[in-house]
Amino acid sequence: MKPEKNAxxxxxxxxxxxxxxxxxxxxxxxxxxxxLMRRHARQSFMGKAFxxxxxxxxxxxxxxxxxxxxxxxxxxxxKMRLNEPTLPDEKALGLFFAAIRETFEESGVLLAGLTxxxxxxxxDQKTIQRFAKYRTMVHRQEMTLADLARQENLVFRLNDLRxxxxxxxxxxxxxxxxxxxxxxxxxxxxxxxxxxAELTETLWIEPAKALLKQKDGDMLLxxxxxx
Numbered sequence: 336m337k338p339e340k341n342a343x344x345x346x347x348x349x350x351x352x353x354x355x356x357x358x359x360x361x362x363x364x365x366x367x368x369x370x371l372m373r374r375h376a377r378q379s380f381m382g383k384a385f386x387x388x389x390x391x392x393x394x395x396x397x398x399x400x401x402x403x404x405x406x407x408x409x410x411x412x413x414k415m416r417l418n419e420p421t422l423p424d425e426k427a428l429g430l431f432f433a434a435i436r437e438t439f440e441e442s443g444v445l446l447a448g449l450t451x452x453x454x455x456x457x458x459d460q461k462t463i464q465r466f467a468k469y470r471t472m473v474h475r476q477e478m479t480l481a482d483l484a485r486q487e488n489l490v491f492r493l494n495d496l497r498x499x500x501x502x503x504x505x506x507x508x509x510x511x512x513x514x515x516x517x518x519x520x521x522x523x524x525x526x527x528x529x530x531x532a533e534l535t536e537t538l539w540i541e542p543a544k545a546l547l548k549q550k551d552g553d554m555l556l557x558x559x560x561x562x
Contacts, residue, residue, distance in 0.1 A: 346506035346507075346511070347506075347508070347509055347510070347511045348511070349503055349504055349511035349512050349513040350391050350392070350511065350512050350513065351391070351392040351426065351429075351430065351433075351512075351513050351514075351515075352389060352390060352391045352392060352433070352512045352513065352514040352515070353389055353390070353392065353430050353431070353433040353434035353437060353514070353515050353517065354386075354387045354388070354389030354390075354434070354437075354514055354515070354516050354517065355387055355388050355389055355434050355437070355438045355446075355496065355516075355517050355518075355519050356369055356370075356387050356499065356516060356517065356518050356519070357369065357370040357387070357388070357438070357442070357444065357519055357520075357521050357527070358370075358518065358519070358520055358521065359520070359521040359539065364541055365541060365543075366541075367541070367542075368539040368540055368541055369387075369539070369540060369541075369542060369545070370387070370388070370442065370521070370527055370537070370538070370539055371385040371386065371387065371537075371538045371539075371540060371545065371560075372385065372386060372387070372388060372441060372442060372527075372529045372536065372537055372538070373385050373386075373529075373536035373538070374386055383555055384555045384556065384557050384560070385536075385538065385545070385554055385555060385556055385560065386557065386560055387516070387560065388437055388438040388440075388441040388442045388444070389434065389437050389438070389441070389514070390433070390437040390440070390441070391433070391512070392426070392429055392430060392433045393433065393436070395436075395476070395479045395480065395481075396429040396430075396432040396433040396436060396480075397425040397426060397428075397429035397432075398479065398480075398481060399425060400481050401428070401432050401480060401481055401484075401491070402428065403481075404480070404481060404484035404485075404489060404490060404491055405428070405490070405491055405493050406448075406490050406491065406492050406493055406494050407494070408428070408431065408493040408494055410424035410425075410427050410428050413427040413428050413430070413431055413493070414427045416497075416498050417430065417498050417501075417515060418498070428493075430515050431493040431496055431517075432480060432491065432493070434446075434496055434515075434517050434519075435447070435480065435491050435492075435493070435496070436473060436480055438519075439470060439473060440470060440473055440474045441529065442527040442528065442529060442537070443466070443467070443470055443525070443526075443527055443528045444521070444522065444525050444527050445466065445489075445522075445525070446491065446492045446495050446496065446519060446522060447484075447489045447490060447491045447492055448489070448490055448492060449487075449488055449489065449490070450488045450489070450490055451488075454522060454523055454524055455489075455522065455524060455525065456524040457524055457525045457526065458524060469483055469486070469487075495519050495520065495522075496517040496518070496519050497517060497518040497519065498515060498516070498517055499516045499517060499518045500515075500516040500559075500562075501513070501514065501515050501516065502514045502516065502559040514559070516559070546561075549561060
């Protein structure tokens with residue numbers, strides 16, 4: 336019998352990641368809708384699948400300077416809410432900041448407000464264009480969240496993110512993630528628009544309808560999303 340390929344290889348170390356399940360209530364929704372975005376067919380990981388906005392934890396998400404632009408959440412609070420008391424302080428807070436950054440990059444939705452206490456309002460065309468430029472710059476790593484906060488006098492609303500689940504890719508896989516799923520309400524005055532280089536569709540859908548579409552073969556949901 337031939338030995339199994341890569342049988343003696345140690346499992347790949349999973350990469351830390353954050354994903355956000357954006358929710359909204361509408362008069363017609365029963366009981367609410369979730370935001371799903373379809374990955375491009377050419378993506379090597381989860382191509383064509385409908386997913387929540389999210390991605391890998393970056394070094395910039397762990398920048399200690401970011402705490403100056405948070406809404407009062409501490410590292411201890413972050414660890415308590417994640418139920419991961421042994422996490423390093425910068426990683427615990429970084430997972431929340433990664434959730435905000437990735438949601439902004441992939442959907443254009445920014446979980447932040449003005450230091451004055453007001454919500455962001457993306458109904459003004461000039462504001463839309465300005466933040467669309469920031470979004471591209473953040474994605475290209477030409478701007479950090481700290482840069483954005485200074486530029487627009489922002490406070491990132493970490494407390495709006497509610498840790499919901501944690502998924503670890505099985506050891507047999509060659510691409511592995513340690514993903515924290517967060518729940519968040521869709522902020523007023525904003526509309527999601529998918530990042531065209533990686534995603535092809537933006538969809539608000541009731542969970543029950545998404546499950547039916549998956550069952551009928553009309554929608555591809557990966558196991559964590561399906562669960």
